Structure formats: C-alpha cells, structure tokens
C-alpha cells in the first residue's frame with residue numbers, strides 16, 4: 001500500500017532522530033479500510049524501511065471494546081487481524097492511543113522538547129502559550145493501556161489533532177501522512193527549549209575506570225551529559241519522570257560500577273554502559289540527559305509516584321515488551 005510506504009518513510013525519519021524517538025519508544029499508525037496498521041510492540045521505528053514493523057488490528061472491534069472498558073484493550077492482541085499478520089508480532093502497548101484519534105494517520109513520539117514541558121507541574125498552562133494556534137489537549141499522566149485511553153477519551157474534543165501526554169510525550173494526527181509530518185514538525189518547533197551546554201566526558205578517566213570491568217564508555221557525547229551536567233544527574237538519581245525512564249533505567253540512575261547496573265553515570269566523568277546491556281539502554285540514558293538539559297533548576301517538575309511506577313513495571317504488556325530482543 002502506497003500510504004503505508006509513506007508512513008514507513010516518516011516512521012524511519014522520526015525513529016532516527018534521538019530528539020523524537022529513543023529505541024523502541026514511539027509509534028505510528030494508519031487507518032485504512034477498517035484496519036489500523038500500528039507499530040508492533042518492541043520494534044524500533046528507525047527500522048521501518050528495513051523490516052516489517054506494522055501489525056494490522058480490527059479498528060471497529062477495538063473501538064467497541066474500548067467503549068465497554070474491556071481489559072482486552074490492555075494488550076490489543078485479541079484485535080489483531082491474523083489473516084494480515086505475517087510478522088506474528090503483537091501491537092504496540094500504546095495501540096489504544098492511536099485507535100481513539102479519529103484521524104487516519106497518528107504519530108506518537110517521545111519528543112525530548114515536549115517531555116521537558118510535560119514533566120512540569122504547570123505544563124498545561126505553559127504549553128497554552130506555546131501551542132496557541134493548535135487544536136490541542138493536555139492529557140494528565142496515566143499509565144499506557146486502558147488508563148491512558150480513558151484519560152484521552154475524557155478530554156478529546158472534535159478537531160483536536162495534537163495531544164501532549166503529561167510525563168510522557170506527544171501525539172499528532174492528520175488524515176494524510178504528509179499532513180501528519182507537517183504538523184509534527186510545526187509542533188516540535190513550537191515547543192523547542194534552549195539546551196544547556198554540558199562539559200565533555202573525561203575519556204582518559206573513563207578508559208582507566210572501565211579497564212578490567214564489563215563496562216565501556218557510552219558512544220554518544222550527548223549521553224555523557226547525564227554524568228557531567230550536575231542538574232541532569234541529580235534529577236535522574238532522585239526521581240522518575242516518564243515511563244521509559246523507569247522501564248529501562250530503573251528507579252534512580254546508578255552512579256557506581258559496584259551497582260552492576262546496565263548504565264552507570266560517574267559524576268563529573270561520564271557515562272558507562274555494561275557490555276551485556278540491551279541496545280535500548282544508551283538511547284534511554286541519552287534521552288534523560290537531553291530532557292534534563294532543557295529543564296532549569298527552578299522549573300517546577302512533577303515526578304511519577306511510587307504507585308505510578310509500580311503499575312508500570314508490573315503491567316503484563318510491558319513485561320512482554322521487555323522480553324523482546326533487542
């Protein structure tokens with residue numbers, strides 16, 4: 001399908017921009033002839049042109065189930081069109097977000113600039129200034145799956161084509177892939193935040209610290225900012241601000257090799273990654289640094305609560321996503 005090919009191109013583009021998507025985060029969809037093609041759980045948008053990352057679900061059946069708050073909407077596996085599902089993959093854990101938007105094309109990204117606003121307690125108010133001129137809605141944080149679907153359904157008004165998900169990310173929707181791409185770029189530009197410069201990593205010190213250990217220095221200079229930007233490290237150590245942060249990095253960024261954590265931020269020196277860490281780990285560490293370098297000391301931030309974290313890490317659909325490789 002030509003349109004799905006266009007969506008693959010947009011998906012690969014968004015998926016290759018670390019300021020929009022990190023690892024398997026973010027997802028895209030297209031509704032056509034009663035079917036919604038949605039990114040599969042655990043797959044990476046950046047791979048959209050080289051492997052089959054889309055799963056077909058029955059949109060009408062899913063919408064009916066959502067209307068009755070059916071627990072099957074937690075994973076959406078019951079709505080897969082098995083006759084079209086050659087990959088055998090499961091739909092994204094965020095499929096319901098896409099189903100609820102009436103537009104044909106939906107793009108959900110973990111846009112760093114958006115998250116830098118969405119982690120603030122005054123996000124809705126501050127974004128009203130930035131997003132004046134857009135038809136948008138702010139959705140307070142809710143766990144993906146049924147709780148997030150409920151929060152969106154409550155606040156969706158006719159014409160809304162931009163959602164900012166509190167402590168989470170951005171959704172844009174349009175009736176064509178081209179229009180969705182234009183809208184995505186416009187919103188991302190509107191929410192752009194100044195980024196604080198970070199000191200470079202101390203590469204010599206990192207090499208010495210890693211010698212004889214299962215750790216190696218992070219590949220990307222921007223990842224090291226998690227260790228060299230004092231505010232980023234403090235915020236990352238103390239609290240959890242969005243779902244993929246806790247799912248991939250755990251509660252509180254580790255700061256000692258003795259922790260054996262997959263990612264360790266050595267304060268003032270740089271970030272190291274354990275040899276057997278999943279490929280998602282470094283992009284997630286970089287994302288945390290990228291978000292926090294767009295936050296100031298005095299910004300009023302709101303973190304996920306202990307029960308938010310518990311509901312996330314003990315959610316079966318998320319556990320499944322974590323078993324997928326990479």
Ligand SMILES: [Zn+2]
Pocket residue numbers: 025026094108109110168169
């Ligand atoms: Zn998301």
